[in-house]
Amino acid sequence: MAPSALLPEPEPEYVVVHAGKGTIKRQILTGDKKKPTFETIPQVDFSKMSSSSLSERKAVAEEVNAAFRHSGFLYAVNHGISEELQSELSRVIKEFFDLPLEEKMKVIIQLIEFPPVLTIDRFMLDETTRGDLKEAFAAGEDPYDPEQNPPEDLDWSKFSRNGNQWPASKEFRTIMYQYSAAILDFSRNLMRTIALALDLDEHHFDDMAKFPTGGLRALHYPSQETSNDVGIGAHADYSWFTLVNQLSDTPALEVLNHNGQWVSAPPIRNTLVVNVGDLLEMATNNEFVSTVHRVVNKTGKERYSIPYFFAPTSETMIETFPSCVTSEKPAMKPIKSGDWLRERLLRARYKHPSSVAARARGEI
Ligand SMILES: O=C(O)CCC(=O)C(=O)O
Numbered sequence: 288m289a290p291s292a293l294l295p296e297p298e299p300e301y302v303v304v305h306a307g308k309g310t311i312k313r314q315i316l317t318g319d320k321k322k323p324t325f326e327t328i329p330q331v332d333f334s335k336m337s338s339s340s341l342s343e344r345k346a347v348a349e350e351v352n353a354a355f356r357h358s359g360f361l362y363a364v365n366h367g368i369s370e371e372l373q374s375e376l377s378r379v380i381k382e383f384f385d386l387p388l389e390e391k392m393k394v395i396i397q398l399i400e401f402p403p404v405l406t407i408d409r410f411m412l413d414e415t416t417r418g419d420l421k422e423a424f425a426a427g428e429d430p431y432d433p434e435q436n437p438p439e440d441l442d443w444s445k446f447s448r449n450g451n452q453w454p455a456s457k458e459f460r461t462i463m464y465q466y467s468a469a470i471l472d473f474s475r476n477l478m479r480t481i482a483l484a485l486d487l488d489e490h491h492f493d494d495m496a497k498f499p500t501g502g503l504r505a506l507h508y509p510s511q512e513t514s515n516d517v518g519i520g521a522h523a524d525y526s527w528f529t530l531v532n533q534l535s536d537t538p539a540l541e542v543l544n545h546n547g548q549w550v551s552a553p554p555i556r557n558t559l560v561v562n563v564g565d566l567l568e569m570a571t572n573n574e575f576v577s578t579v580h581r582v583v584n585k586t587g588k589e590r591y592s593i594p595y596f597f598a599p600t601s602e603t604m605i606e607t608f609p610s611c612v613t614s615e616k617p618a619m620k621p622i623k624s625g626d627w628l629r630e631r632l633l634r635a636r637y638k639h640p641s642s643v644a645a646r647a648r649g650e651i
C-alpha cells in the first residue's frame with residue numbers, strides 16, 4: 288500500500304453547519320450536480336430610500352428583494368452612518384480588546400437569559416473544531432441604561448436590571464451608544480424597504496422596530512493557528528436581519544452558496560453587510576434565505592467587526608406572511624421571537640453555565 292503521505296487529500300463532501308435547530312451537514316455539490324447559485328454578494332445603494340418618490344423607494348426594495356431571495360446577503364451602500372463615527376468605533380473597540388484579560392473579565396456576566404446582554408465567551412458553532420476563536424463583547428437593548436430611549440408603553444417587567452455591563456472607559460460606552468442609535472435608524476429604514484419588497488404597507492413593521500431586541504456584538508478575531516480553526520463556525524443568524532460592519536480591511540467573512548462552496552464577502556469601505564436571519568426566513572416561508580456563513584481569519588492579522596442583530600421584541604409572534612403561503616407551502620407554526628432566540632443562544636453557548644443548566648434540564 289502506498290504511504291499515506293502520497294495519497295491525495297480526500298475532497299470534503301460535506302460542510303458542517305449550525306443552522307435551524309442544531310448541527311447539520313450540507314452536501315458539497317460538484318460536476319453536473321451543481322445548481323445555479325450566487326458567486327458574489329451584490330451592492331445596494333440605499334440613498335434613494337430617502338427620496339420623496341415612492342417609485343424610487345420601490346426600486347431600492349426590488350434590489351433588496353432579489354438579493355434576499357437569491358443569496359440572503361447584500362452590501363448596503365449609503366447607509367447614512369458617518370465615516371467619522373465608524374472610525375471612532377473601530378478605535379475604541381480595538382482599545383477594549385487590547386485590555387488585559389482580567390480587565391475584560393470584569394464585565395462578563397454569568398447569567399444569560401433573554402434578552403442576551405454581555406459575554407466574553409467561547410461559542411462552539413462547528414462541533415468539528417475546537418470552538419470559535421473570537422472574543423465578543425455584547426450590549427443589548429437595556430432600557431435601564433439612560434442612553435436608551437424606550438417607548439412610553441414599554442413593558443418593563445420583561446427586562447432585568449442585570450442588563451448591560453460596561454467597561455470602565457466612558458468613551459467606549461458613549462461611542463457604542465452613538466453607533467447603536469445610528470444603526471437603529473438604518474434598521475428602521477431597512478424595515479420599510481423590506482415591507483415594500485413584500486408588497487406590504489411601507490410602515491407595516493414600524494411597531495416591530497420601536498424597541499427591538501438583539502443588539503451589538505463587538506468581535507475580535509485573532510489570526511487562526513491551525514487550518515481547522517474558525518473565528519466563528521458556520522452558522523445561520525437567529526435574528527430578523529443582521530448588519531455587520533467589518534471594521535478592519537481583513538478579509539475573513541465567507542458565505543455558503545447553494546453548491547456548498549464558500550463565497551468571500553471581503554470588507555468594502557463604508558458599507559454594511561446585511562443578511563437575512565432565521566426569523567425573517569421563517570416569516571417569509573423560506574422565500575428570503577437565512578444563509579450560512581462563517582469567519583476564517585487566515586491573514587496573519589487581527590480582525591475586528593461589529594454585527595448588529597435586529598429582532599422584534601421578544602413577545603412578538605412570528606407568523607408566515609399570508610402572501611408567502613401557497614398550497615404547496617403551508618404557513619409555519621407561529622413561534623414567539625424570544626423563545627426562538629433564547630433556545631438558539633443556549634445551544635450555541637455550549638460551555639456557558641446557563642447552557643449547561645438547560646442541557647441538564649433536557650431543554651436543549
Ligand atoms: O464578523 C463577521 O464578519 C460576522 C460575524 C457573524 O457572523 C456573527 O456574529 O453572527
Ligand SMILES: [Fe+2]
Nearest residue numbers: 522523524580
Ligand atoms: Fe452570523
